[in-house]
Amino acid sequence: MKKTFTMLAAAAIAAGGAALSPTVAAADLVVPNLSYRTGPFAAGGIPYADGFADYFTLLNERDGGIGGEKIQVPECETAYNTEKGVECYESTKGQGALVYNPLSTGITYQLIPKVTADKIPLYTPGYGRTSAANGKVFEWVFNYPANYWDGASVAIKHLLDQNGGSLEGKKIALLYHNSAYGKEPIRTLQELAKKHGFALTELPIDSPGQEQKSQWLQVRRDKPDYVLFWGWGVMNSVAIQEAANIRFPMENFIGIWWSGSENDVKPAGAGANGYKALTFHGVGQDYPVYGDLKKYVYDAGKAAGAGDQTGSAVYSRGMYAAMVIAEAIRKAQELSGTPAINASQLRDGFEQLSISEERMTELGLPQFGQAFAATCEDHGGPGAAMIQQWDAGAGKWNLITGFIEPDKDVLDPLIAEDSGAYAAENKITERCN
Amino acid sequence: MPDTLLYAIEVSLNGLMAGIMYALVALGFVLIFKASGIFNYAQGVLALFAALTLVGLQNGQIPFAHLINAVFGTSLHGFGWTLPAVVAIALTALVMVGLAWAIERLVLKHLVNQEPIILFMATIGLAYFLEGLGDVMWGADIKKLDVGLPQGINEAIDNATFNWFGYGFFIDNLDIVAACVAAALVLSLTLFSQYTKYGRALRAVADDHQAALSVGISLRFIWVLVWSIAGFVALVAGIMWGSKSGVQFSLSLIALKALPVLMLGGFTSIPGAIVGGLIIGMGEKLFEFFAGPMIGGATENWFAYVLALLFLVFRPQGLFGERIIERV
Known part of the structure; x- marks a missing residue:
């Protein structure tokens, strides 16, 4: 009996370990999901993480990924804790991470110097450091469409x-x-x-x-x-x-x-x-994309989490972030001429990303967000x-x-003043001149 | 009456009410510390677990539904019933008794005669385990807790004070209920410990473990009993705080509000928890009212600890704690 219990425990630990460290195929596009499904802020973290993961699952299941490349979304639990968020970044960046979206202003502040050194884009829609909207100073950070x-x-x-x-x-x-x-x-x-x-x-x-x-x-x-x-x-x-x-x-x-x-x-x-x-x-589910999500994700039993957050405000925001990242990947693939892009190429994709109303309609998300076009100087978008x-x-x-x-x-x-102070403090020479 | 004085009275009354809410959490700590010398780090999580269980039972939620669905490919969510609040509270109290039994059987039994710090560490482990268990059993989304408690401004107090002073005081109905419940709880606990056989046994264990054992009192039974009572107190705290903010995982952090209350009132005194709560509640609210605007506000979290530290300097055992004198 004791031996059986020990074996069961060992099997459970092994299974748990496998779940915590998903294997990431070398050729896949890796978009880590720094989520928080536990702790005091889980009620906000769960729907965001679900919306983020479900959109990429849809692209994998319906389109075979982006440009033929499957997207891996390894999840790492931060519990909305800045130290844990940094640990998640350190533990996942070696998997070939293309971009980070940590859903925490505190973690964002800690990651800005790290992603700049490691040359990995940081995408913080609607949160993070506001003055990162100034692309002349914050080369690797993007926070469109609003801060x-x-x-x-x-x-x-x-x-x-x-x-x-x-x-x-x-x-x-x-x-x-x-x-x-x-x-x-x-x-x-x-x-x-x-x-x-x-x-x-x-x-x-x-x-x-x-x-x-x-x-x-x-x-x-x-x-x-x-x-x-x-x-x-x-x-x-x-x-x-x-x-x-x-x-x-x-x-x-x-x-x-x-x-x-x-x-x-x-x-x-x-x-x-x-x-x-x-x-x-x-907000809500009155968008054509939900038809595909139902067919390829929810009904196929591939929904993230409990599958009960669909269409909620924060789920929609997670999905929006995933949609923008997916479009930036597409742009990067187009610019570089290769589907297997790296983080630097994705940064270029973010910087030249343009999302029009027509494109959002094609994606099944008509009038879901405001159309915008990023530039070297403008990483912040229209802000509407x-x-x-x-x-x-x-x-x-x-x-x-x-x-x-x-x-x-x-x-x-205000953005020029704050980003200018950051540039002076960190001896950053303004770009885009 | 000057406006500032009126506002200060209103703030003080609300501080006293908030203090009672803190004291409800502190009571659970006191009960376990008094009977076993264990500082139960898991008390806040017990309140969370109790509230999660109450809402789950009341709404007919299937425990572990997400796990079951993931393993067996089912799509279970609820039993399809809703229970009356009284029934759900009674069932939750039973669950808390079962939990107390399991804690004694699986954790405490194996740690008899260990140093207090070991027992404290065990309760840290227990806290994280229970938090995870609550998550897997009931999910991490915010749940509305409705057991029929009134909320919102008390009209009678508002009208009466307006007629007297020309300014109506705000007192939340939920806080008034919490004060009544706290009074009833303290009275019941006092009567239980003074006039029942098990209450006397509990006090005997609290006074001297060895002496209690020597006269045939079962330490293990007493531990189950005291953890059950602490679980019930946690359920009451969970209901009050959960009605206020919804049931969600930051509910476990209410323990942080109980710590200064314990430091001030003493770890071994039930009246101390109440008086400590009242002093902390009123002190932090008045400080925020008078000094907050001058120093940027948000002073309550740290000022409660400053106040407790000040008391500690002059009375290390707390206001009502027992003075520890050891012969050398």
Whole structure:
């Protein structure tokens, strides 16, 4: 009996080990998935990782990969922990990794010098270091189609639209995750406050954010006209519940895209009705690509994870990231004339990538994202985002605006200033001249 | 009354309420430490596991469904029923008793007479194991916990304070329920330990393991008992915190809010956990209210520990802890 148990245990360990270290064929295109399916932020990490993996599975199953090359997506668990994220990077880069998308601003900051030294592109759509949008300084980093500063500007533009073009005398509170991520929009909002004459109050919340009573009592006392929100993980659902508790008007509460998933609003039930969040891509399953996903991935039993995240806001974002990476691979194959590209060739693909509305329609994702064309200088894209609003009765997000352009007059000088400081600190000579 | 004073009173009341929520978690630590000298690192995860199990049972979720589907190619998700909250809570309490039995049988039994640090390390392992088990059993998505507890502003307090002061105080109904539950829990635990046979046995073990053993008290039974009670307390904490934020994996981090409460109230005192919670809750909220705006805010996490450290300097055993005097 004991021997049988030992053998079973050994077999289980061997099987587990195999699952943790998938073999990657030398000729495959390797796109590591630095995911977090465990820990406090798993509720956001799981749908993103699923959407990311499912899209590549679709390409493998339906098209035989990209340009005839299969795509391998080895997954490495970071638990949204920066140290673990760096370990994942170190342990997977030797497998021929073509690009990293770590879904964490903290990990991104740590990886920027590493990918620059190792010459591997880093793709951080909607997160990471905002000033990496300046391709003249950040050769290996791409964050199109939108970044945090774009998000802040789009939120303010939406409020301008709602207030007849003026926010003069209005009070706006920024409630944010007290981390590199949450602090990203502060400078932009301060500049926008100067430009539009509104008063900005900054309210930090320490991670994970389960207890926010102080901040919401302050909101109740100060009575800001609007609350902008940069949260992640449990902080989101608690904030929305607290806002409902103090009867803050939900239509005046706007979250960044990382505070706009179904997981964030559902725990508050009907109280979350009317809450708004930004998004730089479409949501839901009303896109033709889902027909193929159903046929080749879901019904074939090849869906990542439990297969229960389909069409959710964060699943859609993971799928969007995979779609952009796949298109960059295609572009790199076209530029280099070989299907078996390397990381440097993929960087060129990212830099010359152009995604038009026609192309997104061909991909089964019409009007899913804004069309853009990257250049040597511009790694940040147009930065436009839409506003979605939660309908608690129907249990779904509704897009209530089209794409809103950010205020580039304010953002461009900030990006130039921040990236210039980074270049000076790291002795980087600007390129693209 | 000046506005600042009114706001400070409101903040203090909310701080006291938050402190009770911290104390609910701290109680579990105290029970196990008092009876076995083990600092149970897994207490926060016990609360998470209990809340996950409660929601899973209530919603008729099939445990290990994802694993079963992956291995056998099935597509199982739920039993197709929903249980009334009371039934689900009772079943979860039974699961927690079973878990306590398993912990004693598989872990603690093998570590009798080991150094406290070894037992502490075992609870670290237990914490990570339970977190993984909870994930595999019930999934890692955020779940809404609805056992019928009221939430939102208490209208009566809001109206009454508005009529008196011209400013309505915000007190969350959930916090009021938590305060009542905490009071009931402390009263029950006190009555149990003072007036029941097993309660007296528990106190005997807490006072002196060897002496308790010598009069025939089964240490192993006491451990199962105390871990079961701690599991039940964890279930209560899980319900309160889970109702507030949804049931998700950061629920286990509520243990971090209990540590300063324990440092302040003492590791061996049930009233100490409550008083410690109240002091920490009110202290951190008032500090955030007065000093937060001057120093950038988000002071609560660290200030709770500063406050606890200050108390430690003057009273190392905590406010209600037993003074340790060893003969040399």
